[in-house]
Amino acid sequence: MSDVVEPRLRSAAEAILIVADEPVTTAAIAQALGLEDRLAEELLEDLAAEYRGERPGSRSHGFLLRRAAGGWRFASVPEHADLVEQFIIGGATARLSQAALETLAVVAYRQPVTRGRVAAIRGVNVDGVMRTLHARGLIEEAGAETSGAILYRTTGEFLEYLGIDSLDELPPLAPYLPRVEALGEIVEQADELAGRRTP
16 A cells, blocks of 8 residues: 555544444455455554554554454543443443343353253343343344254354454353362262252
């Protein structure tokens, strides 16, 4: 790209990104700007670096350009997250409850999964929480089992909520699981509490 054309392409990409209500793919930017995908990717990477303050003469911004849900999206910088949240919601809480977060985690790691399976894993009724997650656009229906039970999966909005580009970026569960010996102790304690001591 020539130095004369590049500023126009950069501002055009910014114009598209600023009005988009969902992440914009590199291919969509390339098509809109009449570029090859590779050049569009370079342009977006360069813009992202500029907003992070990594280019000579660039200043810090209150926003950044990041990958999210398979595309690119503007987002406020993390250090202003509390201020932005207060401004948008006027002090009302928009955070998910602990129950909603736990349910969302089960869906994320076990998807596609039925509501009954989520309830079995959590050990509580999850109907209300699943309705809330669905209403917020964090989960969606993903077909049904042969039994007719509806399957659920996470959405692109979920990826944006976590600030990740794909499910591959979810942290592995193994480090958070108890050791095998600890599992045995947990079973013994549960049996003891239930009055069913194992021999």
